[in-house]
Amino acid sequence: MALSDTAIRTAKPAEKPRKLADEKGMYLLIQPGGAKLWRLDYRFDSKRKTLALGSYPDTGLALAREKRDAARKLLAQDIDPAAQRKQDKHERKVSQENTFEAVARDWMKTKGKEWTAGYATKTRACLEHHALPSLGNKPITEITAPQLLTMLRVIEKRGTVDMAHRIQQHCGAVFRYAIATGLLSADPTPSLRGALSTVKTEHYAALTDPKDFADLLRSIDEYRGEVTTKIAMQLLAGTFQRTKEVRFAEWSQFDFDTALWRIPAEVMKMREAHLVPLSTQMLAHLKELQALTGGNRLLFPSSTNRNRPxxxxxVTYALARLGFKGRMTGHGFRSIASTILNEQGYRHDVIERQLAHAERNQVRAAYNRAEYLFERKAMMQEWGDYLDKLKAGAAVIQLRGEAA
Structure with a gap:
């Protein structure tokens, strides 16, 4: 006979635990101390099991029957309700422990081993300032694309569209890390494609007329500021590497016998070691610099701290003092070299390798590093000779006898 609320409320405890049966395997277990506990007996895999359904009066008769029926539906699907409850509890615990902030910090700790200190600091600051205040305490499994977009739109409305895109990229990396570590099944960021404003690309200022470039080269040679700054500009012009790679250059990276500059992976933007052939002109500038800073680790140490670049x-301020403010940047030397070398017929792949642009095909990239070094050595010497001719006032000239 099914139980009633009155029978449950008036039931008294005995010296030993006693059961008041309801129906479909559910009963009320009354403990000697007065506690009234709902239980469901069932069989699974030929084993007798008992499932707790709550305690009376917090769990009333109607709610207890709902829980019983839900458990019986699981049994009909060949699912053990006790095991399912344990799994649900574990998932809730994992979800609560693995907030977006917890996963993001674990991602930064893991990936940070591959980053430069500067990039790690910037990435952490971006997430801490923009993403963690709104998403940090949310379980990563519960964050939706609309929630992510709301956070990004706030950043976008401040006028920092590029920052919104950068934060989206960082968040996507965090979600993918969560997938890889088994905490998440899907990344919500691809759903946001096209939802943010497009970033307007700003090109670095660079001279486009060879005559203007020649004026710049002569101005650099006549620079009356710090000699180290002058040679830094000459190294940028002669090797067209990135300003960061020049700033952080160390004497241990240079081999004067082989005329090679070996830039380690941790300095490079693409995290791949890079070889830079040096022309005789560059070697002369470096030997001049060696007399000034050769006793230091860095080629271009700061005047206030010799251990910092x-x-x-x-370089930007030096170019401005030379009269090229707004017309030229340190990065502009790369654009100039790329334009001139391509126009004069050098192989595009050789130029791209010298610029240390990424090669998407990893097998081809490894092959190209070896294949192009001989060509790059010849090209860089011809580039050094070309700069000398420009400074001497030559008209528009070919780097070599005829374009190849």
């Missing part, structure tokens, strides 16, 4: 604005 010159600032990223040193």
């Amino acid at each position: 010159i600032s990223e604005n040193t």
